Amino acid sequence: MGVGFIVLFLIVIQFFDTDKNIAAxxxxxxxxKHYRVPAHVQELLKASCYDCHSNTTVYPWYNNIQPVKWWLQDHVNSGKRHFxxxxxxxxxxxxxxxxxxxxxxxxxxxxxxxxxYTIxxxxxxxxxTEKSAIEQWVKDVKKQIE
Incomplete structure (x- = not known):
């Protein structure tokens, strides 16, 4: 009965969805929209940061499987709360x-x-070099803010 219950549980939780982080x-x-972001820096930010630190996440295929979906959504929500x-x-x-x-x-x-994430x-x-480009961009943005 133990294995059957686990299988049934895993099947049932597939029907519970989460709200996706995909802004229209x-x-x-x-x-x-407020500070200049060079194209190469924007690409770096999108590839390395935006899935967890923006309003638009590009979800991997395994996001369709519970309980992974819950874990990923919690991770994205946490990232957005931080920045x-x-x-x-x-x-x-x-x-x-x-x-x-x-x-x-x-x-x-x-x-x-x-x-x-990088795995x-x-x-x-x-x-x-990419880290330095982001650091220089941050310095430029900070000058505009100060």
């Missing part, structure tokens, strides 16, 4: 500066993008 339009508060590129301009001046510092710090320290999303790994 870009937010009026999106960072690129959301699409809501950047709604932040106070102090919060903008702090969050930009955190972007540089977490990338330089290898904390972001998460290792668990499957190989294109999300950032080279030292």
């Amino acid at each position: 339009v870009t937010s009026k508060n999106a960072i690129e 959301n590129f699409d809501e950047f301009n709604s932040y106070s001046k102090e919060k903008k500066l702090k969050k930009l510092d955190e972007v540089v710090e977490t990338i330089k320290n290898g904390e972001m993008p998460l290792a668990s 499957i999303h190989q294109n999300a790994k950032l080279s030292d």
